[in-house]
Structures are given as C-alpha cells and as structure tokens.
Amino acid sequence: MTVTADRRALLTGAAALAAGSVFGFRPGPALAQSGDLPAIQAAVAAGKDASTARIQDWIRNPSIAAENLNMPEGAEYMARLARDAGFSDVEIIPTDGHPGVFGVMDVGAPRWLAVYFMYDVKQFDPAEWSSPPLEAALVDKEGFGRVIVGRGAVNQKGPEGAFLAALHALRAAGKSPPVNLVLVCEGEEEIGSPHFRQVTTRPNVLAALKKCEGVFIPTGWQSPSTGAVTINLGAKxxxxxxxxxxxxxxxxxxxxxxxxxxxxxxxxxxxxxxxxxxxxxxxxxxxxxxxxxxxxxxxxxxxxxELIAASAEANSEADAKRALGVQTWIDDLPWRQSLxxxxxxxxxxxxxxxxxxxxxxxxxxxxxxxxxxxxxxxxxxxxxxxxxxxxxxxxxxxxxxxxxxxxxxxxNPTATAEDSRIIRAQKAVYDRAGAPSTLYPRSAGSWPGCVFTDAPVGLPAGQFGLGHGSGAHAPNEYFVIDSTNPKVAGLDGATLGFVDFLYEMASIS
Incomplete structure (x- = not known):
C-alpha cells in the first residue's frame, strides 16, 4: 500500500508521541524522520529483560584492577560483550599492565563516533551492603522504582549496558547505527589508567580514533528531584x-x-x-x-x-548535600562559591x-x-x-x-570546547527529553579524557546518558531499571536516549 506524505508524517508524529510516553523521551528530527523509530522502540521494549540480565551478569563477573582480580577474564568478557553488540575486529590489547579491548562497527556511514568503556570496578566490603555486591539484586527503592544493586551498577556497567542495549535494539529492528563506531575499553580506570595510553596509541586504534567526531563515556546522572543533567566541558x-x-x-x-x-x-x-x-x-x-x-x-x-552561576541556579543544593551526606561546605561557603x-x-x-x-x-x-x-x-x-x-x-x-x-x-586534566558537536548533541537530546541541562567547566571527578583530547588523538570528549544511579565507590551502589520517578529515565528511556544521541551525532551540523 502506498503511504502518502501526510499519512507518513502522521505516523511519525504518533510514533514520537508514543516514544514520549517512555520516561519523557522525545526523538530528534533525524530519528523521527528516519522512519526507524517504531521498530526501534518495539525492539527496546522487547529486549528489556535481556538487557537487564546482561547488566546483572556483568556485575556478577567483576574485574578489580587494584586487587588483580579477574583481569584477563574481564577483558575476555568485555570482548564478548562487544562482539555480541555487533562490533567486528574485536581485539584484546595487551599493555604493560592490564589489557584493553578495541572494536569497530563500520556500517558505511559518513561519520564516526568513539565510545569509551571501562570494564573494571572498585573494591568492596560485603559487610557494608544491604545485599551481596556481586548478586546484582533487583530491589524496589523508594522514590526510584526497581533498581539493580551491585558493585559497578552505575560506575559504569549500568550506563554502558544501556548503550549496548541501544545497539542490540537497532540490530533487532533491522537497522544500522547512523554513525560508524569505535569502541575503546580499559581495565585500569579505577587505579588511574596508568597504561591506557598504550591502547589508544596502538597504530590501528589511533588510526580508527582519528576518523571520529569525538568520544564519550556512557553515564546515568539525572537528578532525582529535577531530572537535570550537568554537561561537563572537562574533568580534573x-x-x-x-x-x-x-x-x-x-x-x-x-x-x-x-x-x-x-x-x-x-x-x-x-x-x-x-x-x-x-x-x-x-x-x-x-x-x-x-x-x-x-x-x-x-x-x-x-x-x-558564568556557567557555574547558571549551574547553581539550576541544581538543588539540598539534593547535593543529601546525596553526599554533608551539612556544610568548606568554610561554610554559599552554594555558588562552593561550586x-x-x-x-x-x-x-x-x-x-x-x-x-x-x-x-x-x-x-x-x-x-x-x-x-x-x-x-x-x-x-x-x-x-x-x-x-x-x-x-x-x-x-x-x-x-x-x-x-x-x-x-x-x-592530566582535560577540556572540550562547548561548541563542539559532541557537546551540542548532548544538549539537544537532553533538552528534548525534558532533562534540564547546564554546562559546567569541569567535573571534580576524573576520567582519562586527556588520553583522547591530548595529542596524538586530539578528539573532543564528554559524557552522555539519561537515567539515574548513585553510590559509585560506596556500599549499595545502584542503577534504576524501572523508574517510578517521572523526572528520571529507567533502562528503556536511557536506551532510547543513546539511540537518539547517535542519530543526533549523525545529523548535527
């Protein structure tokens, strides 16, 4: 049957409305007009249980660099996850320390995007946890909904698992990603990435990265009270x-x-x-x-x-203090000055x-x-x-x-220009999702972004992701799967957010 232009627009709009009912998700023009959305959305929903189980199984197979625990096994597990998601030419790359993992997904698209994963996690003391940290238990958390509790749940296996879910959903829907992808992974992030530069400067890895528009690490940082997200322009x-x-x-x-x-x-x-x-x-x-x-x-x-002042206005000081368990800032500074x-x-x-x-x-x-x-x-x-x-x-x-x-x-510290495509694409997706976003000069936390932003790679770098989790490096770390908080995306919403981000990176001028 022939579909008229008007009817096609109507169907696209209906799909967009349907997608919007999923944790506030709103597709961008590139995704909405592609005609891919209904099939992708159906695939995300159909694959949710498998995506949840994938994150749980990954948590149950920890690699802890500080303890030299399961490092070769962790690299093998990461390589398997990459192959299962559709990456080809997947390699385990030896270093003077623990190995990295590299893979490519070349779908013949005009643009390339790099994705950074860490497969290691922090140490833990089981006695401090409400459920065993490697059980990856699904529990109901008041004010959030159904969450996975486990070491690595938010840092970073939950968000990384949501990105992998996006790739699985695209393939299940019969679609290719709108950008070619380069995946670069390490197993030493939690000990300061002492050998990661050996991975990124390997000739075939460096050549692949040189094709890319930028690099990002998947995250899940939405504020539980406002749904807001901070876009960091760098990191300490x-x-x-x-x-x-x-x-x-x-x-x-x-x-x-x-x-x-x-x-x-x-x-x-x-x-x-x-x-x-x-x-x-x-x-x-x-x-x-x-x-x-x-x-x-x-x-x-x-x-x-100026950016910090805007962030202070947009974000809740009370939420920050509650999350950190603190009552005052150093020198009793006001909120903006503390930031x-x-x-x-x-x-x-x-x-x-x-x-x-x-x-x-x-x-x-x-x-x-x-x-x-x-x-x-x-x-x-x-x-x-x-x-x-x-x-x-x-x-x-x-x-x-x-x-x-x-x-x-x-x-070293890292910085990325606020007018780079990877920063502008983040803001566009967050804005459509109803996640208020503010630019911030640099994260007080650290990630090895300088390995990408510095020579010889020289890429803009950032973090992106809808969803929420907390407790990184602490007991009872969690990542939200089924959100009962209308301000915060669950796993499906986070997955669709990554899909939209890929389409945005493919189309942004």
Whole structure:
C-alpha cells in the first residue's frame, strides 16, 4: 500500500508521541524522520529483560584492577560483550599492565563516533551492603522504582549496558547505527589508567580514533528531584600514589612491628608518616601546602564563572548535600562559591591510612611502617609529572627524604570546547527529553579524557546518558531499571536516549 506524505508524517508524529510516553523521551528530527523509530522502540521494549540480565551478569563477573582480580577474564568478557553488540575486529590489547579491548562497527556511514568503556570496578566490603555486591539484586527503592544493586551498577556497567542495549535494539529492528563506531575499553580506570595510553596509541586504534567526531563515556546522572543533567566541558586530572614511612628507610624506629612499650625509647615511623602528611596541607586540611603547587593553576575564566552561576541556579543544593551526606561546605561557603571551589581548586586527599594492627580490639604494637594512600586532583594547567616532582621536592625540603612516594596511576586534566558537536548533541537530546541541562567547566571527578583530547588523538570528549544511579565507590551502589520517578529515565528511556544521541551525532551540523 502506498503511504502518502501526510499519512507518513502522521505516523511519525504518533510514533514520537508514543516514544514520549517512555520516561519523557522525545526523538530528534533525524530519528523521527528516519522512519526507524517504531521498530526501534518495539525492539527496546522487547529486549528489556535481556538487557537487564546482561547488566546483572556483568556485575556478577567483576574485574578489580587494584586487587588483580579477574583481569584477563574481564577483558575476555568485555570482548564478548562487544562482539555480541555487533562490533567486528574485536581485539584484546595487551599493555604493560592490564589489557584493553578495541572494536569497530563500520556500517558505511559518513561519520564516526568513539565510545569509551571501562570494564573494571572498585573494591568492596560485603559487610557494608544491604545485599551481596556481586548478586546484582533487583530491589524496589523508594522514590526510584526497581533498581539493580551491585558493585559497578552505575560506575559504569549500568550506563554502558544501556548503550549496548541501544545497539542490540537497532540490530533487532533491522537497522544500522547512523554513525560508524569505535569502541575503546580499559581495565585500569579505577587505579588511574596508568597504561591506557598504550591502547589508544596502538597504530590501528589511533588510526580508527582519528576518523571520529569525538568520544564519550556512557553515564546515568539525572537528578532525582529535577531530572537535570550537568554537561561537563572537562574533568580534573588525578594522581594516585602511596606514601610510606618505615623504620628501615628512615634509619630510626623499628624495622618491624615491636611491643608498644618500647615507644618510650624508640621512634615511631607511624608518627613520622603523620607529620609528613600534615606538611602537605594547611592546618584545616583544605588547601595544598606543597611548594609551587599553585604555580601553574589557571583561575576560572569569566565564562566559566558564568556557567557555574547558571549551574547553581539550576541544581538543588539540598539534593547535593543529601546525596553526599554533608551539612556544610568548606568554610561554610554559599552554594555558588562552593561550586566555584569545586571546579577550580586542586586537592590533596587521604583516601586510606594504614599502620600496625587494625583488627578487632587492641594490639599493643609500635608499627615498623605506615602507608597513606593519596589522591590529588589536578586542574588546568597542572600536569602529573610536574606535580609528582613537586611532591618529592616538598618532602625532601621538609626533612622527609626517607618517605617513599609510589605513583600508582593518574593523568592530566582535560577540556572540550562547548561548541563542539559532541557537546551540542548532548544538549539537544537532553533538552528534548525534558532533562534540564547546564554546562559546567569541569567535573571534580576524573576520567582519562586527556588520553583522547591530548595529542596524538586530539578528539573532543564528554559524557552522555539519561537515567539515574548513585553510590559509585560506596556500599549499595545502584542503577534504576524501572523508574517510578517521572523526572528520571529507567533502562528503556536511557536506551532510547543513546539511540537518539547517535542519530543526533549523525545529523548535527
């Protein structure tokens, strides 16, 4: 039967309305006018159970780089996920550390887009969780609906699983993606990506990335109260390192743990570590005091201050405090000024501190050594190499030449222009979905975006995704599957959002 232009438009509009009933999703012109939407929408709905199960199974197969747990197996699992989603020429790429994964989906489209995945997750203590962290339990969460609880649920297997669901839905609908895709994955994001550049600079990977309009990591960051999403124009860099004070290196104190009664006449490496740590920051612990640390720090530009002010207006301070479990900001700063500080200030943070006995009860020992795990967030124009050198020089100058610094991972800050296609495409999709979006100068969290934005790759980079989850790096991490919150997309809405994003990237001028 011949379909008239008017009827075709009517059917397209009806499909758009139907899609709009799914968690606020509204297709863009490229998707709506393609005629692909009804079949894709049906495929998303039909594949939801399989997509949910895929995320759950992935959570049940963790790779933890910090513990060297299941790393080869995690790379194999990631490669299988890539092949199942339609990527070809999938390779497991060895590095000096844990392997990466690379694949290509060349459908003959005019444009190419790169996607970054991480397949590793953070460590966990099962005793802190309401359900086993590797069970990937589906539970009802008040105010959200049906969620998956498990390590990696939102960081990043839930959002990445939603993107894979989009590719499965396109294939099930008999459609090809509107852009060619390059998939680049790593297994060391949670330890500072120390070897990821070896993956992206491999000749065949670099050649594929050079074809791309940009690169993004799938996310699920919608605010539960407003549905809002922040579009980050960059991210802070990071240094992860360990500082160790020991009697052996110091030449004072015990070479091993001894009875604590000896503290009366034997020096303590643990107290030496505390003294070294105290020298790194101001007395309140809030400002780095390492000599030269602020030498290259760039102040916020007027445009960045403007973006932060708009973000403060659009986002809920109460929501932020509730999510973080805090009552005040540093120096009791007002909301906008706290966000300016968040975007602009480098940090020195103790993420872990271990010496001697830490089990139940007491054990009267004088520890022979102590170790602090630090992370240091970097802002433009700081670099990892410069800051590590300044850390070493500071400790030496303060009389701590024996305190060992072991660099375990990190990378420089990153930035992407707000007029790049990948940023404009994000905003267009968010706006249509009814997810208020604001531009923000840079995420206070870190991801190895500089590996893409810096030479030799040189791509705009960002994060994109509808949906919601929380608890990254914490107990009871979750990702929403069936949303009862009209402001937040569930798995189907997130999946359709990724489909629309691909069509937007294909068509945006």
């Amino acid at each position: 860099g990071i240094i992860e390192c360990e500082l160790t004070a020991s009697g052996a290196a110091w030449g004072r104190g015990p070479a091993r743990d001894i009875h604590s009664s000896q503290k009366a006449n034997v020096d303590s490496p643990a107290w030496r570590l505390v003294a070294a740590l105290s020298s790194l920051v101001s007395p309140d612990g809030n400002t780095p005091a390492i000599e030269g640390w602020f030498e290259h720090v760039r102040d916020l530009t007027p445009r960045e201050r 300016e500080r968040l975007a602009s200030q480098p940090t020195v943070n103790i993420e872990g501190l271990v010496a001697g006995y830490t089990g139940p009860g007491g054990k009267t020992v004088l520890p022979g050594s102590g170790t602090a795990k630090l992370d240091m967030r970097l802002v433009p124009n700081q670099t990892v190499d410069d800051c590590l050198a300044k850390l070493r020089a500071h400790l030496d100058a303060k009389g701590f030449p024996d305190v060992e610094v072991r660099f375990t991972g990190g990378y």
